[in-house]
Amino acid sequence: MSVALLLRRLIGTLPILLPISLLLFCIVHLAPGGPLEVYADNPSVTPEALEQIRIAYGLDRPLPVQYLLWLKSMMAGDWGYSIRTGRPVMVEIAERLPATLLLGGSAMALSLLLALPIGVLTAALRRSTIDHLLTFLSFSGLSIPVFWLALMLQLLFSITLGWLPAAGFETIGDSGPLDRLAHLAMPAVVLSFATVASWSRYLRSSIVEVLKQDYIRTAFAKGHNFAGVLIHHALRNALIPVVTIISLELASVISGAVITETVFAWPGIGRLFVESMEGRDYPVLMGLMMLGSVSLVLANLLADIVYAVIDPRIRYE
């Protein structure tokens, strides 16, 4: 894929952020009480002071003007200030992002490590007892509510067995690599549960499709054994759609895991979102929603590109 083509895809994709930002802007400004509702509820803020804040935030201007001003400052990297802390939204988010990336990255790695062998195994042992069992488990993995799974793991491993800390990022004053790992274990497992289930299902059906192809029969006819054909001939092609699915999932690593981070008090941007919801901190909420949307759009683009790169049959002209 050439650089020019890459650039063209990028230019073709990015304009979608405009209607997204307009939609999000409208939602926040349609809120009952508007973005300054927190101040209105505060008895120590006089109506005059409120009026001053309104003017300072530019909320006295007409809505279209406000949107354009907001868009301009968003693009310039000025995402406004948090209502709760008064600090720049960018700083608030940047502080929380590493924890989210660590959790999301670990969960992705764990998912890959489990989904690959499960997918290959179930495809190889199609219609066996093991396949049925693992298929049932995948359905369960896709149907179990993450918040309940998290509670049950806390009950088992923290309260009953006492093996793992129930929540948090590290033990204050006593944190080392092992302590970090112990805190990371449960949230990462919870977060990877559904992805393991869906990725292994995709891989299984993808391998099953590929095994029907003529060139597989040829490989068998040439005398290769089953495992060899599966790994060397079938898996390479079967992975193409799966890699696309995985690239799409990258967005969730950046946009955070709202539920998992909340249950495990993980100091990432998913938890920041819930805290900002409770404090009606609209500038932070807008920043997080935009960040999530940008990562979704980029993940879509990445999936397209990866698809073209790994499959030479695909041509975007």
Add this chain to the structure above:
Amino acid sequence: MNETGPAGPQSPGRLLLRRLLAHRPAVASLIFLAVLALLVILVPMVSPYDYDLQDLDLIGQPAHPDATHWFGTDELGQDLLTRVFYGGRISLAVGLSAALVATLAGTAIGALAGFYGGWVDAVLMRLTDVVLSIPLLPLVLLLSGMFQPSLPLLVLVIGVLTWMGTARVVRSQFLTLRELEFVDAARALGAGSGRLILRHILPNAMAPITVSATLAVGSSIMLESALSFLGFGVQPPTPTWGNLLNAASPWIGAAPWLALPPGLLIFATVLAVNFLGDGLRDALEPKE
């Protein structure tokens, strides 16, 4: 496929039923869902307690399950068994109606886009892309938290943000079907666009719509539970499975029995719905 039924013509409905009944997980799921539906409908008649009745002797601490309160009581002295099945009413009702909204909206949008093509298609599919490019759970949380919606409004919020999958499926069905000869034939006989869409093309697209509607019920139940669990969905004292788990989570160490029934029921219900969807897919769209 090996059909061993009586010879002779069979109605599509009976054929479908036979295929569905051959899918064992789907049959088990149907039975489970039927029993669950019966229980949540009967709960006000059967239970000796109201869902918000507080036993003043049991206030302050959750109480263990015993002969009078089979699932125990929460820290407000409310009978958990009654609340779990009342909660099931709300959770199931929200799930079903939100899936209905999503399916109707998705079908309408997909049908218009696929049938008319051109700029109608371009506008509607761009809209679909826009909604799909905003992270779903945060968006639902944002709307639900800001507007603190009543139950019908909550249904609308969930439905309005989850129609995109159905729309894409219906659109691709319409794109294929509108080129077929029976559509030309109907048009030649004078059928207008509305009639072509509703009477001629739509019935042929019902199979994938049914499957995605079924799966939408499961994801709507899950979404409502997540919202209520995080405290931004249905508010107590009205119970739902999600807010029962929210109330149980501070007590997970002292009273773990509070968290078991609502979580198990969300799990089992969504699992059953997904198996049913899988069975319906196999029955409606046989591969061979």
